[in-house]
Amino acid sequence: MPAKTLLSWLLLIFGMLLASNGQAQAQPCPVTPNAPACTFRAIDVATGTPSAKLCVGRAVRFEYCSNRDPALTYTYLVNNGSGVLPNPCGPFLPATTTYTPTAAGFVTVTENASSSRPGVLPTIYFITFQVYDSPAPAFTLAACAPGSVQVTLPSAPYDSYTVQIGTGAPVAAASGQVVTYPVPTGATSVTVVGRYNDNSLCTNSATQPLAQLAPLGPLAIQRVALSGTTTQLDVAPLTTGYRYTVERADASNVYQTVPAAVQTSTTSFTVPSTTPSRYRLRATDVCGNSFPPSAAVSTLSLAATPAERRNELSWQLFDNPVSYELTRDNTPLAAPLAPSARTYTDTSVACGVQYTYRLTARYAGGVSSVSDVVSVRATATQPPATPRLFATFDLRNRVQLTASVARFPATGQLTYLTGGRILAATTSRTLTDSTTTRFVPGTGPCYQARFVDDCANRSADSAPFCPAVLAAELADSRGSSVRLTWSGLRGAPTTDTLSYRLLVLDAGNAVLRSVSVSKQTTYLDLTPPDTQQQVRYRLEVRGGGLPGSSYSNIATATRRLEAYVPTAFTPNGDGLNDVLEVKGRFLKTFRFVIVDRNGQEVFRGTNRSQTWDGRVRNEPPVPGAFVWRFEAVDDAGQTVVQHGTVTILK
Known part of the structure; x- marks a missing residue:
């Protein structure tokens, strides 16, 4: 054995001894040089196959390679990170123990091969493994019209995916893509499986219920109304979930999307900075499906200009309607307008009066196009019509005058005259004259009226009107x-x-x-x-x-009010002429007083039902003369007074 190699082994053994005896400071495990081509492998527990990549949550065990000495005892230690050796060097786990990664990244697995036999040197080797996460794919679904669905695949952590609609065949898709898929009949769910290109073990799937929109309802613009420079579109109720755009025809009748159009509710849109044109509505879904647009409806632009005692109306409309409705001051005019009409002359106007007009074009199916309200002040230079005057006495003998002027129901000023004298100047069409107090046939009051319109044009005086x-x-x-x-x-x-x-x-x-x-x-x-x-x-x-x-x-x-009082009566109880009573004609209420010769009042009556039986202060009648006085106010307001004497006889 070369000296250099022998020295390395001695250092390794010395370090391990120091660590085990606690007599030296802890140090990382010394790595044995000249490692063989295959030291150890990670074996996937579930499949029993070697795995160069590890998976979060998937158990592995470590196994030495076949070229190694089976007599050695192999133990393993796992540290998080790349190339991170144990420090201190131990304790190691037996090879039969499994390891399950808990987080994605890198782990360093260190192997200790040792033997109790003399002369057999231990070895320290390590391998860095990459750990892959395998979560359920966090994909999203976007609802589309029936027959398709949009799937948005996550860009991480998987390299690729397969998408399965219902029980259909899985279709491969790259990460981060937004893909529209056809939906087979009966499909109710979408399943997505994520995979790595270099790791077939770290995979997972997720299933979501299929989301689809309700079928698109009919697209219809029901009303187009102008308001200043804004167009209001009232539409049939829109189906939720679709995207709607307003399109406008250009000069070549090519429809372009109006980006500034704003949907204000499920039944309305506003288009600012509008121009006269045709408008229609289009619907799309998030899958890019486009549907046939609605029928186009034209805007209706109305203009009004004054002329001599008339207002000239004109309008711009691209399509002939079935009928029109023209209103003046919010009241419909009975104006028969042909569908092809584009002008109208209003002659029932009064000078100086401000009029407002609005025109509505009506189409089949209840569709309408409404102009903006336009205002115009009528003008004239010619005299207005002569007033027509009417007079009648009321129940209080006052003359009630009523004047009317053609085309001027309420404006302008009327001057009422009688005998060349001005009674009043007023805008009112009625006047009460209470100055006449004598009523002699042939000399009764006569009246005239003249009119000045709001343009200072004066009419002729009306013919005199003389009530009977x-x-x-x-x-x-x-x-x-x-x-x-x-x-x-x-x-x-x-x-x-x-x-x-x-x-x-x-x-x-x-x-x-x-x-x-x-x-x-x-x-x-x-x-x-x-x-x-x-x-x-x-x-x-x-x-x-x-x-x-x-x-x-x-x-x-x-007629004259008359009272009759007899000169004598006989209150003797024989049933004849026993009481004194007032008789006459047109008697209603009166005051009838009788006094005796001393001037003392002995009787008072106020109506014909009250009679005197001759008693004085409840004493029996005593023959003698008495004085009476009668006083009443007649229907003409005149006071009538009569007096005389009456005698009580036996």
Whole structure:
């Protein structure tokens, strides 16, 4: 044996002795030089086959090579790391003991071959093994439309994978790939197996339930609405899980994706910075499957410009609709628009008035395209139409005036006049005149109106409108008949169809009866109500193109209130003329007072049911004379006073 080799063996033996006796400081195991080609191997316990690579969680045992001396005793020690020798050198485990790696990386396995025979030198050899992890593959699935699934494979730790859909054949795939696979009928799971290129033992698998989307529902844009520079798309409810994009046709009618379109809900999208065009909706899934797009719907761009007493509307629309709906100030206009129409003239406008318009195009299947709201102020330089005036007396004998101006239902200013005098200047279409207090036929009030629109254009004055004026007077002293006279209404559009009706009223102005007096200007009422002191009449004028009934003032005729008191009565209990009572006509409430010769009040009554039996302070009647006084207020508001004497006889 060469001297150098002998020296190495001596040093090894000396070191081991020192370590075992604790007489020297611990040192790493000295490695025996000139190791043979095969020293020892790792044997996979499960398969009994040699393994150059170890696996986390997979047991191995260590076995010396066949070219080694079987008489030696072989023990092994494992240290984490590459080329890491035991320090101190021991204790070693018997070769029959298994080792299971717990973490990926490198381990250094040191072998101690020793013998108790004299002259046999021990050996120390080591081998570094790489340990591979073998976790279940952490792959992910993305749901696609029925018939395909997307699998995303992890990039570590395995070098390659196989993917099995259901019970189908496994398909090889590289790590880190995103792959779309067809789904066989009946498949419910996906299994992925991970493998290393240089280590067939370190493998593992994972299974996940198959994830797929519901079938795609119908794609349909139901409504396109413009709002400023934004387009709102209302769509049929979208199926969850798919990706949706809005496409817009360019000038060549080629559809391009609109990146700025935003889905705001499952039924709507907004497209900012919009341009007039056709829009459609497209759906894809994460597997890259693309589906037929929805039918395209055109935007509707509306413009409005003012002209002389009219507003001109025009719009841009790429496809003819089935019908249109045009609204002005949120009220539909009964405008018959042909599907091919692209303009409309609104002549029912008033100068100075701001109008808002919106146009809706309707297509088959309930699809619509709605323009933005546009506003325009009507203008004019020509005079507006002459106002149309109507007048009638109300139940308080005030004249109610109503004016209307074509095309101007509420704007502009009206000036009401009577006898050339201005009553009021107002925007109101109605006015009450309570200045007339005398009602004489033929001299009644007449009214006119003029109009100025919001562009300061002034109309002509309307023709005078004179409501009928009625007068009533008693035809005899007792008022058994009433004579009525009136002046006819002037200012109706036509006069040959006017009709007059005389109304007889009660005290509450309810109609008791009516008499047709169309071709008369006077009438004698021979049967006035006998229960009313003051009889009331009103004239109703109809027809002639009037917008409603025009009434005259209420005319009254007041008959005299009369009270009758006898000069004597005999309160002797014979049943004849035993009490004193007030009689007369039109008696309602009154004050009837009787005093004796000393001026002392002996009786007071306020209605006809109250009578005097001649008693004074509950004493029996005493013959003599008494003074009475009667006082009442009649229906005309006049105070009626009567007085006299009455004598009590035996």
